[in-house]
Amino acid sequence: VIEAMKEAIDAFGAGSGGSRNIGGTNHYHVLLEKELAAFHGKEAALLFSSGYTANDGALSVLAGRMPGTIVYSDALNHASIIDGLRHSGAQKRIFRHNDVAHLEELIADDPADRPKLIVLESVYSMSGDIAPLAEIADIAKRYGASTFL
CATH class of the missing domain: 3.40.640.10 (Type I PLP-dependent aspartate aminotransferase-like (Major domain))
Structure with a gap:
């Protein structure tokens, strides 16, 4: 987990950022949505910020x-x-x-x-x-x- 966190920080930086509709969609959003969809046996998943x-x-x-x-x-x-x-x-x-x-x-x-x-x-x-x-x-x-x- 720590290694993955470091990779994400190296790729995207760290900071307060903003919600997805402000900061945009990144690779990790897409990966997580795909994993969630597969886990639930669904075609797709969609993350919300709250x-x-x-x-x-x-x-x-x-x-x-x-x-x-x-x-x-x-x-x-x-x-x-x-x-x-x-x-x-x-x-x-x-x-x-x-x-x-x-x-x-x-x-x-x-x-x-x-x-x-x-x-x-x-x-x-x-x-x-x-x-x-x-x-x-x-x-x-x-x-x-x-x-x-």
Whole structure:
């Protein structure tokens, strides 16, 4: 590990740098993405500089690229999730925090043929609350919805 670190410093220098979108992609980003993809048996992987940018980027694409998607978002989702959903342009329905009955009420009112995405945190970063994942997974299955944790 130390030898690899020295090689990276010799090749790219050391310093506070910046995020990938400022400093650009380097050889080590590409190598790590390839290794992660291979490890998970996937075609590709994508690194993000933070959880915030991962949520924002993933949700803006997932919710925004499926025409007609209705997103059901927990009322206490993190700002990164809220931003990603806002950037997606998808229709949003907010359900009361961890309230599976309210979620089901909202999802049951919407057309069955519309794509649905339930977005929540497993452990809420701001409060430490734990989501009722089993119940939400049951609702998702009943209504043909995808989930994003």
